[in-house]
Ligand code: CAP
């Protein structure tokens with residue numbers, strides 16, 4: 329007697345419709361055939377269970393996912409749109425990134441990419457501003473947007489923090505950013521920091537004649553974040569920073585609505601992403617996480633640097649960059665699915681982690697100018713201090729945009745010269 333119906337979820341003749349949501353998985357079966365493994369993935373992530381049932385009405389066929397293309401260890405699965413509740417990211421992930429990752433029949437499983445149909449993405453706002461809008465806020469036309477995190481990560485008082493912010497701004501940077509693990513500490517209360525930074529921002533804007541802003545971390549319990557976003561808005565800040573993986577996508581969706589009401593942009597820090605995506609054989613790729621964040625509507629998100637201190641290959645980072653900035657993406661066998669973002673705005677990629685003036689030209693060569701560069705240790709570690717460090721990084725950007733080698737530019741620019749003397753073209757590990 330047939331005891332399971334996994335193979336009913338494999339249909340190699342099926343061609344997905346324009347409303348199907350399609351996932352690309354890489355899988356390694358442990359004790360079953362490839363075909364059965366592919367069936368199990370589609371089954372457990374849609375309508376199936378481990379055994380045949382005494383009652384299985386015909387209509388269930390309409391809610392079953394189908395593994396429709398098996399290519400070695402890769403499989404494409406098509407999901408009917410009807411099974412996804414409009415505007416519910418946690419529900420989507422409970423399906424396509426849920427129980428399937430714990431199946432004994434699989435040694436490893438990787439959700440490589442998801443193709444989100446227009447009828448699904450249309451229930452989300454997408455970014456409020458997009459890259460163009462962010463550039464308008466800061467009045468920065470062509471060059472990369474620049475920012476720095478106060479370092480050490482935590483320990484400064486709110487007063488000291490605001491002072492570091494001021495030095496960063498007058499050194500030439502557009503943004504200062506909180507670190508991912510700084511929210512509200514006894515020694516640096518969120519409200520104090522916001523108040524003091526807003527005063528320093530006004531002063532820096534007056535002195536430089538340029539727009540300055542901050543990415544202040546509101547991460548916390550959802551209602552706390554709502555209050556903090558309002559507090560930032562009341563102090564004239566255009567952004568709220570959220571650690572999007574640790575707060576969870578439900579909370580991010582709530583905050584996206586709040587930020588819409590306040591016309592604020594969301595800066596997405598991705599702390600904890602590597603717990604999900606670092607093992608290339610298993611887990612959820614950063615590309616998927618970043619696409620989900622674009623769909624919900626973060627305006628900027630960390631994507632990596634290629635050359636800095638944190639993991640991320642060039643190919644992976646370029647694919648993420650394209651996935652969050654382009655309107656149309658074509659499929660690439662076993663690597664990328666096609667995607668049409670329609671009216672969804674672009675999310676600005678943020679490169680951060682171990683950057684300093686000496687490697688800025690290489691990063692820009694890979695990433696292009698439509699990025700935010702966060703240079704933190706790489707300015708606060710400058711021999712002449714934070715302000716000179718920010719100036720040196722801006723000089724490195726100017727040199728790169730003029731196609732002038734850094735060494736040559738440094739002869740007339742002392743800050744850059746000092747930075748190069750300390751770090752050269754070091755690639756931090
Ligand atoms: C960078 C950073 C960022 C990481 C995040 C840090 O500091 O503030 O959080 O870049 O990684 O804490 O390491 P430095 P990613 O500039 O001093 O290295 O962008 O890869 O998500």
Ligand code: MG
Pocket residue numbers: 477507508
């Ligand atoms: Mg950090």
